[in-house]
Amino acid sequence: MPDFDFAQPTSLDEALALFAAEGEVRALVGGTDIVDQLKTGRRNADMVVDVKRIPELQRLEMADDGLHIGAARALTDIGECPAVRSDYRGLADSSVLVGSWQIQNRAGLGGNVCNAAPSGDTIPSLLTHDASAIVASTSGRREIALSDFFAGPGQTVLQKGEILVEVVLPPIPDNSASAYLRFIPRNEMDIAVAGVGSFLQLNPSDNTVQKARIALASVAPTPVRARAAEEALEGNVLSDELIETAAVAAVGSATPISDVRGSAEYRRELVKVLTRRTLGICRDRISG
Amino acid sequence: MKHISMTVNGDQHELLVDTSWTLLETLRDHLRLTGTKEGCSNGNCGACTVMINGRTANSCLVLAAEMDGNEITTIEGIATQGKLNAVQEAFIKDGALQCGFCTPGFIISTTALLQRDPNPSEVEIRTRLAGNLCRCTGYDKIVMAVEDAAAMLRG
Structure with a gap:
């Protein structure tokens, strides 16, 4: 691996001063993407900043405005968090799919988000929960809807000197649930050929869909919302037929490529199947 | 530095x-x-x-x-004062290795798994050990050894 400077700040202010420096300054959480990228030369760094010792980036707590997850918090902790397991089940589904147990023990949510892979398994679940990203630099903080956070494969809207501090998921309404599924050709340890996260809120009196969110992984240059499918669901009575209509509509939001993992046509079919299945899981979780 | x-x-x-x-x-x-x-x-x-x-x-x-x-x-x-732990004993007893290159990683992952769950199901064993590859492909004996180690530890 090429040489770089290394820092291990214990406060956010100290970290932001480091990120403001000239040159390529890279954040390190679990290292499960960046260390491999540095080894193979796919990314470079003049300085690597280990952000795991900044208390704000390790936050994992429910507050009045929702669930706050610090960018450095490990996926294992997120998957085991009682609030995640009860209210944000799509994110719990996602957390145990990223790499192996060893990876989940080290990798932080912020790393999965900022690595900005189109296939990032946690991202659709965050999108379906209307997550926002709190980012900071020496010139201040701003909040970005996560749906506006991704700019392309491996690219985010973070400016030079800005880092992701935390992700905030608003409190969930009653009669709602989320789910995430991905397809890989084996059981574990692979990159999604396609992934779909869904969120449903139902009106208990007449079973109409009050709110729907569907987000897709691995079928576009960034993770994307399937807005046409959401619109097809909202205001209508949930039924198998409506789920099928939404599943077909979701395919229209996918702009997949053909590669070694699957053809574009195959990915479009997967979007339909996984949308149908995740909506069904949401329905079961709401009733169950 | x-x-x-x-x-x-x-x-x-x-x-x-x-x-x-x-x-x-x-x-x-x-x-x-x-x-x-x-x-x-x-x-x-x-x-x-x-x-x-x-x-x-x-x-x-x-x-x-x-x-x-x-x-x-x-x-x-993993061994304490020259005494192998239950996972190491079970891997030897069940012949849960061929070339042995992956074995240290499997022993560590299994030890961590059994600290967390003393009686894991086969699915849980296979899921938790998915990040350890055995290219001699001897997984069945490895799963058997994990189950035996768990039983030994439960006494």
Whole structure:
């Protein structure tokens, strides 16, 4: 691996001063993407900043405005968090799919988000929960809807000197649930050929869909919302037929490529199947 | 270079490390703890699995510079006072290895699994060990050994 400077700040202010420096300054959480990228030369760094010792980036707590997850918090902790397991089940589904147990023990949510892979398994679940990203630099903080956070494969809207501090998921309404599924050709340890996260809120009196969110992984240059499918669901009575209509509509939001993992046509079919299945899981979780 | 103080298998080490050294290189090349193996070097195979503060990690993806103040357990720290632990005993008894290269990683992951769940199902065993690859493909005996180790530990 090429040489770089290394820092291990214990406060956010100290970290932001480091990120403001000239040159390529890279954040390190679990290292499960960046260390491999540095080894193979796919990314470079003049300085690597280990952000795991900044208390704000390790936050994992429910507050009045929702669930706050610090960018450095490990996926294992997120998957085991009682609030995640009860209210944000799509994110719990996602957390145990990223790499192996060893990876989940080290990798932080912020790393999965900022690595900005189109296939990032946690991202659709965050999108379906209307997550926002709190980012900071020496010139201040701003909040970005996560749906506006991704700019392309491996690219985010973070400016030079800005880092992701935390992700905030608003409190969930009653009669709602989320789910995430991905397809890989084996059981574990692979990159999604396609992934779909869904969120449903139902009106208990007449079973109409009050709110729907569907987000897709691995079928576009960034993770994307399937807005046409959401619109097809909202205001209508949930039924198998409506789920099928939404599943077909979701395919229209996918702009997949053909590669070694699957053809574009195959990915479009997967979007339909996984949308149908995740909506069904949401329905079961709401009733169950 | 960075000065770190880390505990490895109960022994404290003061080290001056190059910032680009991985934990794996530091363990093998500088502390001469060669039980931890280098396989793929990119976090897929699990041959380099160690515990950091009780949690498993791929040491090939960890920088030594990150480890200041941390406690590491490698395969050399699993047996106590010359006595193998139940997982090691079960792997020997069941012949849960062929070439043996993946075995240190499997022993570490299994030890961590059984600390967390003393009676894991076969599905849980296979899921939790998915990050450890055996290219001799002897998984059935490995799963059997994990089940036997769990039974031994439960007594």
